[in-house]
Amino acid sequence: MPPEVEDAVEAMTAVNNEFFYWMSIGLMMLIHAGFLAYEVGASRSKNVLATAMKNLLAFATIVVGFYFVGWFLYNAMPSGFIEFNDAAKAALPWSDNMGPNIEDPASGIFWGAFALFAATTGSIMSGAVLERIRTSGFLILTVFVGSVVWIIGAAWGWHGAGWMLTKLGFHDVGAAGCVHMIAGFAALGLLINLGPRIGRFKPDGTTVTIPPHNLPLTMLGLFLIFTGFFGFLMGCAIYGPNGYTTIYGTPTNLSAFAFNTLMGLAGGIIGAYVTSKGEPFWTISGGLAGVISVAPGLDLYHPALGFIVAMVGGGLIPYVGKLLEKFRIDDVVAAVTVHGGTGAYALVMVGIFMHGYPNLDGYSPITFWGQLIGMLVFAALGFVPTYLLSLLLKKLHLLRIPPEVEEQGLDLSEVPATPYPEGIPVTGKAALNGNGAAPMVAAASSEVK
Amino acid sequence: MFSPIDNWDDPGVVFTFGGYSVGVWAAIIVAVLLFVGFFARMIQHENHAYRAIVRNEPITERGPAAEGEPTPY
Numbered sequence A: 001m002p003p004e005v006e007d008a009v010e011a012m013t014a015v016n017n018e019f020f021y022w023m024s025i026g027l028m029m030l031i032h033a034g035f036l037a038y039e040v041g042a043s044r045s046k047n048v049l050a051t052a053m054k055n056l057l058a059f060a061t062i063v064v065g066f067y068f069v070g071w072f073l074y075n076a077m078p079s080g081f082i083e084f085n086d087a088a089k090a091a092l093p094w095s096d097n098m099g100p101n102i103e104d105p106a107s108g109i110f111w112g113a114f115a116l117f118a119a120t121t122g123s124i125m126s127g128a129v130l131e132r133i134r135t136s137g138f139l140i141l142t143v144f145v146g147s148v149v150w151i152i153g154a155a156w157g158w159h160g161a162g163w164m165l166t167k168l169g170f171h172d173v174g175a176a177g178c179v180h181m182i183a184g185f186a187a188l189g190l191l192i193n194l195g196p197r198i199g200r201f202k203p204d205g206t207t208v209t210i211p212p213h214n215l216p217l218t219m220l221g222l223f224l225i226f227t228g229f230f231g232f233l234m235g236c237a238i239y240g241p242n243g244y245t246t247i248y249g250t251p252t253n254l255s256a257f258a259f260n261t262l263m264g265l266a267g268g269i270i271g272a273y274v275t276s277k278g279e280p281f282w283t284i285s286g287g288l289a290g291v292i293s294v295a296p297g298l299d300l301y302h303p304a305l306g307f308i309v310a311m312v313g314g315g316l317i318p319y320v321g322k323l324l325e326k327f328r329i330d331d332v333v334a335a336v337t338v339h340g341g342t343g344a345y346a347l348v349m350v351g352i353f354m355h356g357y358p359n360l361d362g363y364s365p366i367t368f369w370g371q372l373i374g375m376l377v378f379a380a381l382g383f384v385p386t387y388l389l390s391l392l393l394k395k396l397h398l399l400r401i402p403p404e405v406e407e408q409g410l411d412l413s414e415v416p417a418t419p420y421p422e423g424i425p426v427t428g429k430a431a432l433n434g435n436g437a438a439p440m441v442a443a444a445s446s447e448v449k
Numbered sequence B: 001m002f003s004p005i006d007n008w009d010d011p012g013v014v015f016t017f018g019g020y021s022v023g024v025w026a027a028i029i030v031a032v033l034l035f036v037g038f039f040a041r042m043i044q045h046e047n048h049a050y051r052a053i054v055r056n057e058p059i060t061e062r063g064p065a066a067e068g069e070p071t072p073y
Helices: A003-042 A048-076 A086-090 A107-128 A135-157 A163-168 A176-194 A215-235 A254-275 A280-297 A303-326 A335-353 A368-395 A403-408 A410-414 B022-054
Strands: A238-240 A243-245
Touching: A003 A048, A003 A107, A003 A215, A003 A238, A048 A086, A048 A107, A048 A135, A048 A410, A048 B022, A107 A135, A107 A176, A107 A215, A107 A335, A135 A163, A135 A176, A135 A368, A135 B022, A163 A368, A176 A280, A176 A335, A176 A368, A215 A254, A215 A280, A254 A280, A254 A303, A280 A303, A280 A335, A303 A335, A335 A368, A403 A410, A403 B022, A410 B022
Parallel strands: none
Antiparallel strands: A238 A243
16 A cells, blocks of 8 residues: 555544544533433422533533543553553643644543543432532532542443453443442432432331422433433444454444444333333433443343343332332432442343453453452442542531522522523422512422322 | 744644643643632532521622523622
8 A cells, every 4th residue: 555545544544533532522412411401300490500500510520620630540540559651641631642732633532532421420420419419519529420430440440451351351331330330329328428308208208209390301301311322332432443342442333332222222211111100200211221231231232132131120220219218318310220220230231141251362251250349349439439528528518508598499599590580380488588589389299109 | 922833844742831841730730729719619609698598688699680580689
């Protein structure tokens, strides 16, 4: 091949690579549009703007935190501890590679894709804690999870040289463990310290349903998240001159991902519909649970098996949700259930159905025990640090808003605007704070037997 | 003034100041301080707003002058 043709092919390969991940980043932004719509809809109308601001600021702060810390940790910690190897040095924010560099068309675009993974991880917690967390306290926690905790998990188990791959043969192609499971268990640690919303449980432990103020908006939000997940999963494939590989270097293609993403999505919706008896919130959450159920094995499941695994995964979530309520865990959007519980289930399913599949470079093959140990590592990594940090914030009175603010609504106190000035009924107690606010209408709530 | 290159022949690092430079260090330090300052300001704002609600007082911080918004606090 003439040198000029070789140069042209090389240049086109770099351009294609950049464009591939640029599209992935753009599509992943839809996840955040979806989270915002989902959580705004799930809030009562007295909290919608504070909820939206929380989502917006979570995205902004995680991206910045991930630039300064996260990308370095990913490149420095595959062995388990921080090592100042060449990749790690190149990921430091003052290096030649962490800014516009004509000779490096890879660092920025990969950092960007990972920054969106980070923002997704941090934002998963956001819905669980609605309507009673301090926005500042939440942002501290979400930056911690999005820029530090999950990316350590990714370096360990979602990296071509991570110790969980090299020692355990761990397999989690679609990041069900390092993203979903870590975020779900982090949310659990946080919720234990945060406590439920006022009125969510009666003194005898009976659950009181606090209905979302706009269920159709939550459903639209979840559909946006589904769409964004095609960008997320696209970014989980490594695109190179010789085609696609998984993040572990094993060959794959987007056809494999398409089969199982769509069959998983469908299976999860159907499974959750059946077990929730057609309840809309659980049914559409089942779609997310379905995709997460098959995510670790997108490259290897037969689509029919993927459908079955996803249907069971989606079908389980209403029961896990009910179980958490028995412990008085008030998880507004079922993040612990859908992301934490389903992520754990998904990793174990790979251990059952993909036991014996080989890895590259003489690494251990995929095994049931490797998946189980990996799942437990991610559960601990998600839960323990976030539990401890949220406990510290609680001691410093930076975790929860005062009860008076919770009853009157966050929008009234900390957001200098009003969401529905023309009068959608506002839930909560009447507020006469001297600014001319009209008395508000209390919303009905119903009990769950 | 802050360009690390004199021409576009074989450019490598083109970002302001150039890699491993004093300018980059200064920008990083200021950016991190602003990032931390954002959290401090937000906590301050929340404390003020919550205190006003708890004491049942008017919130004295002015909101944006946006059409359709309620009377500024």
